[in-house]
Amino acid sequence: MDRVPILKIGDVLLVSIQGDLDDQSVLTLQEDLAERVVATGAVGVIIDITAVEIVDSFVGRMLSTIAGMSRMLDAETIVVGMRPAVAITLVELGLSLGGLRTALDLEKGIALLGRTASAPLDDLSAVGQ
Amino acid sequence: MEQLSITSNDDVVIVRQKVRAHAIDLGLSLVDQTKVVTAASELARNTLVHAGGGQACIEVVQNGMRRGLRLVFSDNGPGISDLDLALTDGWSSGGGLGLGLSGSRRLVDEFTLDSDPGRGTVVTVTKWTR
Amino acid sequence: MTVQESSSRRRIEDLMRENEDRLVDRWVEISNAPLRGRVVDSDVRRELRDLLRALLRSSESPDGGADLRGLLADLSRTRARQGFTPGETALAVFTLKEAVYELVEADGGEEVLHGYISLSRTIDELGLYTFEAYTAAREKIIADQTEQLLELSTPVVKLWDGIVAVPLVGTLDSARTQVVMEKLLQTLVDTGSEYAVIDITGVPAVDTQVAQHLLKTVMAARLMGAHCIISGIRPQIAHTIVTLGIEFGDIVTKATLADALAFALRQSGVEVVNRRRTRVSVRAEEA
Numbered sequence: 048m049d050r051v052p053i054l055k056i057g058d059v060l061l062v063s064i065q066g067d068l069d070d071q072s073v074l075t076l077q078e079d080l081a082e083r084v085v086a087t088g089a090v091g092v093i094i095d096i097t098a099v100e101i102v103d104s105f106v107g108r109m110l111s112t113i114a115g116m117s118r119m120l121d122a123e124t125i126v127v128g129m130r131p132a133v134a135i136t137l138v139e140l141g142l143s144l145g146g147l148r149t150a151l152d153l154e155k156g157i158a159l160l161g162r163t164a165s166a167p168l169d170d171l172s173a174v175g176q
Numbered sequence: 177m178e179q180l181s182i183t184s185n186d187d188v189v190i191v192r193q194k195v196r197a198h199a200i201d202l203g204l205s206l207v208d209q210t211k212v213v214t215a216a217s218e219l220a221r222n223t224l225v226h227a228g229g230g231q232a233c234i235e236v237v238q239n240g241m242r243r244g245l246r247l248v249f250s251d252n253g254p255g256i257s258d259l260d261l262a263l264t265d266g267w268s269s270g271g272g273l274g275l276g277l278s279g280s281r282r283l284v285d286e287f288t289l290d291s292d293p294g295r296g297t298v299v300t301v302t303k304w305t306r
Numbered sequence: 307m308t309v310q311e312s313s314s315r316r317r318i319e320d321l322m323r324e325n326e327d328r329l330v331d332r333w334v335e336i337s338n339a340p341l342r343g344r345v346v347d348s349d350v351r352r353e354l355r356d357l358l359r360a361l362l363r364s365s366e367s368p369d370g371g372a373d374l375r376g377l378l379a380d381l382s383r384t385r386a387r388q389g390f391t392p393g394e395t396a397l398a399v400f401t402l403k404e405a406v407y408e409l410v411e412a413d414g415g416e417e418v419l420h421g422y423i424s425l426s427r428t429i430d431e432l433g434l435y436t437f438e439a440y441t442a443a444r445e446k447i448i449a450d451q452t453e454q455l456l457e458l459s460t461p462v463v464k465l466w467d468g469i470v471a472v473p474l475v476g477t478l479d480s481a482r483t484q485v486v487m488e489k490l491l492q493t494l495v496d497t498g499s500e501y502a503v504i505d506i507t508g509v510p511a512v513d514t515q516v517a518q519h520l521l522k523t524v525m526a527a528r529l530m531g532a533h534c535i536i537s538g539i540r541p542q543i544a545h546t547i548v549t550l551g552i553e554f555g556d557i558v559t560k561a562t563l564a565d566a567l568a569f570a571l572r573q574s575g576v577e578v579v580n581r582r583r584t585r586v587s588v589r590a591e592e593a
């Protein structure tokens with residue numbers, strides 16, 4: 048089983064998913080992230096899926112769960128780098144990933160985090176839904 | 177034709193990888209590859225989670241001019257008593273999103289679900305080249 | 307095949323093996339006659355000799371046919387590309403009968419004649435197979451060309467830093483819309499653009515499927531972290547969308563491409579100011 052490394056840059060946690068994760072590794076990542084958000088008091092989590100070739104309902108649910116959990120812990124989650132083929136497939140699969148915020152790439156994800164971190168939550172819900 | 181057994185999370189990963197390799201060989205477009213691999217992932221996981229394991233069979237088929245990738249997932253698990261319900265978006269007997277079956281049906285060109293309650297389930301999907 | 311049939315078949319195949327050179331020469335001669343110099347004799351000779359050997363091998367091994375079909379498919383593909391008709395392609399196979407018959411006549415034995423009938427059936431099947439392979443090859447060529455045309459007819463253009471547009475003109479069918487969708491999304495990634503304008507001013511009508519594809523494009527772009535604006539929806543199309551009951555929901559729509567561009571510029575923090583002469587002043591957004 049691979050453990051996905053979590054990097055801390057300033058008060059942002061960065062996870063870059065490489066390769067094809069089995070379901071257990073996905074769950075482990077979910078738990079690790081929640082722990083690290085609490086331990087570090089991070090204000091943002093960026094999950095980079097540039098290298099991910101498919102997102103099925105299991106991984107999709109993990110992304111939504113992480114976003115929901117970190118929001119409760121007062122951190123915003125942004126998923127960056129979703130490939131077009133993956134996005135098209137997710138739409139067809141019927142996964143809406145509601146509430147999940149996304150950006151084209153890492154740089155834009157960080158900018159989005161900076162822009163909205165201090166903004167009131169109501170404004171956030173309109174972005175990237 | 178390739179026969180794989182599904183008894184662990186690792187096997188689900190292997191199914192995804194083998195299906196991808198066959199889809200590339202067959203010349204499916206990137207989007208179609210992604211769709212069929214995603215469907216395979218959902219169905220392999222169902223086999224593992226809901227039936228405690230089973231088999232996946234990957235096969236290249238031909239229909240007149242067209243070639244396609246056919247995947248058959250079979251198990252001897254508890255089966256599904258209400259097929260329509262199982263195929264409903266959002267219906268799950270456990271805590272799932274209930275999108276595995278209904279969603280993968282939308283990702284492929286042909287989809288059949290056969291189940292004998294108490295005996296097992298067979299899901300057959302086909303993706304044709306364009 | 308009965309025991310008797312297979313023994314007579316073996317007999318004729320032995321005869322063919324023994325006379326390979328002569329047989330191939332005659333076969334090349336007969337099959338090239340109607341093509342009048344459109345092929346190179348030495349190429350054809352090599353092709354047909356390989357085919358003959360594969361044919362003779364195929365009855366020896368249970369899966370020998372695969373090799374033979376592969377060669378036939380290759381032959382059909384090259385001929386389809388060179389512009390031969392399917393009839394001319396199949397003839398290359400059928401003429402083997404004539405060449406073999408000359409051997410049969412020379413031998414004169416009854417068993418060989420029986421073998422010839424069985425072989426004849428096999429050659430018919432192979433000839434038909436080249437028809438299928440030829441058609442498949444043509445289809446592939448046509449499909450590739452269609453794809454290239456689709457690519458050409460849907461240019462994705464960059465309007466501004468971070469804003470791309472695809473002006474659609476003409477009838478949209480499901481296949482074309484899908485190609486546009488994929489190309490647009492890929493351009494967003496390649497150019498790092500967060501805004502995409504889909505302009506359908508030049509589209510006379512849409513059906514349910516096309517409207518669904520547009521909708522899915524917008525949703526997929528959102529998942530990727532980009533925003534789509536649809537501009538130029540004609541009244542008839544708006545009517546179709548409403549009557550079909552398709553939920554366009556919170557998708558941003560604008561009357562014209564210019565309106566869409568202005569909206570995207572505003573959203574991305576670029577201010578467009580109307581001076582005495584129209585000038586655009588750009589103020590970088592505070593990060």
Ligand SMILES: Nc1ncnc2c1ncn2[C@@H]1O[C@H](COP(=O)(O)OP(=O)(O)OP(=O)(O)O)[C@@H](O)[C@H]1O
Nearest residue numbers: 222226227255262268269272273274275276277297
């Ligand atoms: N191979 C199987 N054997 C027995 N029951 C199955 C099988 N596959 C699916 N089912 C039943 O059909 C239901 C719907 O399956 P589906 O994959 O759509 O949803 P899910 O697995 O519950 O959730 P998820 O969205 O995470 O896949 C399951 O909850 C399960 O009850």
Ligand SMILES: [Mg+2]
Nearest residue numbers: 222272276277
């Ligand atoms: Mg499932």
